[in-house]
Amino acid sequence: MTLMLYRIDDRLIHGQVVVGWGQPLDIGFIVLVDDLVASADWEQDLYRMGVPPEMDLYFHSTSDAIAALPKYRADPRPGILLTGDIATMRRLVDEANVNTVNVGGIHSRPGRVQRLRYVFLSPDDERQLRELAARGVVVTAQDVPGARPVSLADLLAGSES
Amino acid sequence: MFCGIFKKTMNNDAQEATELSRPRAIVAGHGEFAAGLVSAVEQITGRGGQLIPVAVHKLGVEDIEALLREKMLEANVRVIFTDLQAGSCTMASRRILRGMEDAVLIAGANLPTLLDFVFADGRAAPEAARHAAARGREAISAHGAGA
Numbered sequence A: 001m002t003l004m005l006y007r008i009d010d011r012l013i014h015g016q017v018v019v020g021w022g023q024p025l026d027i028g029f030i031v032l033v034d035d036l037v038a039s040a041d042w043e044q045d046l047y048r049m050g051v052p053p054e055m056d057l058y059f060h061s062t063s064d065a066i067a068a069l070p071k072y073r074a075d076p077r078p079g080i081l082l083t084g085d086i087a088t089m090r091r092l093v094d095e096a097n098v099n100t101v102n103v104g105g106i107h108s109r110p111g112r113v114q115r116l117r118y119v120f121l122s123p124d125d126e127r128q129l130r131e132l133a134a135r136g137v138v139v140t141a142q143d144v145p146g147a148r149p150v151s152l153a154d155l156l157a158g159s160e161s
Numbered sequence B: 001m002f003c004g005i006f007k008k009t010m011n012n013d014a015q016e017a018t019e020l021s022r023p024r025a026i027v028a029g030h031g032e033f034a035a036g037l038v039s040a041v042e043q044i045t046g047r048g049g050q051l052i053p054v055a056v057h058k059l060g061v062e063d064i065e066a067l068l069r070e071k072m073l074e075a076n077v078r079v080i081f082t083d084l085q086a087g088s089c090t091m092a093s094r095r096i097l098r099g100m101e102d103a104v105l106i107a108g109a110n111l112p113t114l115l116d117f118v119f120a121d122g123r124a125a126p127e128a129a130r131h132a133a134a135r136g137r138e139a140i141s142a143h144g145a146g147a
Helices: A015-021 A041-049 A062-073 A086-096 A123-134 A152-157 B002-020 B033-045 B061-075 B088-098 B111-119 B125-138
Strands: A003-009 A029-033 A056-060 A079-083 A100-105 A113-116 A119-121 A138-141 B025-029 B051-055 B079-082 B104-107
Touching: A003 A015, A003 A062, A003 A086, A015 A079, A015 A100, A029 A062, A041 A056, A041 B088, A056 A062, A062 A079, A062 A086, A079 A086, A086 A123, A113 A152, A119 A123, A123 A138, A123 A152, A138 A152, B025 B033, B025 B061, B025 B088, B033 B051, B033 B111, B051 B061, B051 B111, B061 B088, B079 B088, B079 B111, B079 B125, B088 B104, B104 B125, B111 B125
Parallel strands: A003 A079, A003 A100, A029 A056, A029 A079, A100 A138, B025 B051, B025 B079, B079 B104
Antiparallel strands: A113 A119
């Protein structure tokens, strides 16, 4: 197995990830890539409390994750990699050969416009997603496995169909 | 005389009713979980007013935390019921608890949990919440197909 999903989700560990994706994909581990969380023990404790005991949770700064990704890709268990923002995922794309990106949740904030029920984007967010696609990355939005993946073009047009 | 007693009884009843519907906890979770459960508590007991339903559609983690904190302070309650251990509301509530020593979070709440809580109005809310959590756990059972 390998990393099954490279997901951008500003809620990081939450129900859709642990249960929604975790159960059907039989996820054995989650790699959480976030510079702030990687440097805060109490944040890590908090996220560990949200994960069932049979699921391992690993924390990395962006730089450490780039070095550690080959190890996770070789792990026999299915896994998920999570970032809380587009910029972090972009570094992984640039430096760790990530080819597909799932936009799982980018929520409302001043300056962002709603594109899907679970995706709100600022002009800068949109530019970054376009740049990912320009690098050959397949970018789709999909909150849960049962939902239809939404292409980047449809996402930017605000169309789920 | 009779009218006076009657009036006094009415006043006491009204006061008691107000007390029974005074907010004592927040309920938060996915979709319409909170509104649905609070509606069910109200239908069964008439005490749904003790629970403040909070929906968090469209919000990021920081905004969920801010909203829950605001609701707690506004209503002066220190109990939060959430639906799922890994849920965003649970994660946000854990952050809130970190700076609020007298607050209690019950994650994985169900209808029996909330029913027990609203009837335990003689207990302090945090104690009632812990009791309700135990009751909610016990209330789950399986029937049929060899269970």
